[in-house]
Amino acid sequence: MGIVHRYKDQFDWEGVSLSRYPPGKEMRDVNVRWLIGPAEKAPNFALRYFEIEPGGWSSLDKHAHDHGVVILRGQGQVLLGEETFKVAFGDVVYIPPHEVHQLKSVGDEPLGFLCVIPAKDPVEEQVE
Amino acid sequence: MGIVHRYKDQFDWEGVSLSRYPPGKEMRDVNVRWLIGPAEKAPNFALRYFEIEPGGWSSLDKHAHDHGVVILRGQGQVLLGEETFKVAFGDVVYIPPHEVHQLKSVGDEPLGFLCVIPAKDPVEEQVE
Numbered sequence: 001m002g003i004v005h006r007y008k009d010q011f012d013w014e015g016v017s018l019s020r021y022p023p024g025k026e027m028r029d030v031n032v033r034w035l036i037g038p039a040e041k042a043p044n045f046a047l048r049y050f051e052i053e054p055g056g057w058s059s060l061d062k063h064a065h066d067h068g069v070v071i072l073r074g075q076g077q078v079l080l081g082e083e084t085f086k087v088a089f090g091d092v093v094y095i096p097p098h099e100v101h102q103l104k105s106v107g108d109e110p111l112g113f114l115c116v117i118p119a120k121d122p123v124e125e126q127v128e
Numbered sequence: 129m130g131i132v133h134r135y136k137d138q139f140d141w142e143g144v145s146l147s148r149y150p151p152g153k154e155m156r157d158v159n160v161r162w163l164i165g166p167a168e169k170a171p172n173f174a175l176r177y178f179e180i181e182p183g184g185w186s187s188l189d190k191h192a193h194d195h196g197v198v199i200l201r202g203q204g205q206v207l208l209g210e211e212t213f214k215v216a217f218g219d220v221v222y223i224p225p226h227e228v229h230q231l232k233s234v235g236d237e238p239l240g241f242l243c244v245i246p247a248k249d250p251v252e253e254q255v256e
Binding site: 001002003004005006007009011013016035036040041042043044045047065066068070071078080081083085087088089090091092093094095096097099101114116118120 | 129130131132133134135137139141144163164168169170171172173175193194196198199206208209211213215216217218219220221222223224225227229242244246
């Protein structure tokens with residue numbers, strides 16, 4: 001049976017819990033809500049909502065899986081390879097496999113974005 | 129190299145074209161923008177932005193691939209199996225494989241939503 005996660009306002013959803021993003025990696029002030037993923041038994045992809053608090057940043061990552069990102073609130077900087085892009089509401093970012101990437105929250109409010117990943121196990125790679 | 133599709137306001141993006149959704153199926157007033165997909169050489173998933181004009185509806189579908197949906201504008205009704213849900217901004221819908229589904233636009237403005245699918249070839253099934 002299909003699942004509806006009702007939006008509760010303020011970027012919060014019914015039936016979705018808030019987590020700090022996985023410990024053990026170097027990042028700052030990153031929170032995540034898994035909107036669609038293992039809990040929904042989704043076999044092909046996961047859809048998460050991330051918030052990075054003002055001044056925070058995600059880890060400098062490089063891995064075999066790709067990301068689809070849609071910015072929903074705040075102001076951000078996205079590192080893609082060796083280039084940096086400013087992003088805000090509605091901007092769409094595609095991060096292909098093996099591309100070095102990092103997101104920073106540079107505004108006064110949290111940087112909030114949707115992020116799609118394939119469901120298969122992510123394998124991290126060393127960033128050179 | 130990563131790709132940024134800059135948001136142009138009014139649910140339009142740089143480097144993304146607008147299409148009527150595939151002909152040959154019974155639906156009404158459905159438009160789509162492929163934000164991430166074959167054009168971005170995305171191997172694992174596609175992310176599309178759909179708009180259904182007021183009074184319009186998507187085809188009654190049933191297929192092996194699943195959908196992740198996030199409503200961005202307008203008012204909708206989603207059929208999931210035999211149940212119907214009202215949806216609006218921020219609501220998240222997971223449509224698992226083989227679930228009968230259909231979306232209708234029931235407000236005064238277009239129903240706009242993001243829709244994730246796996247990249248592998250979709251195979252349609254007969255809706256009984």
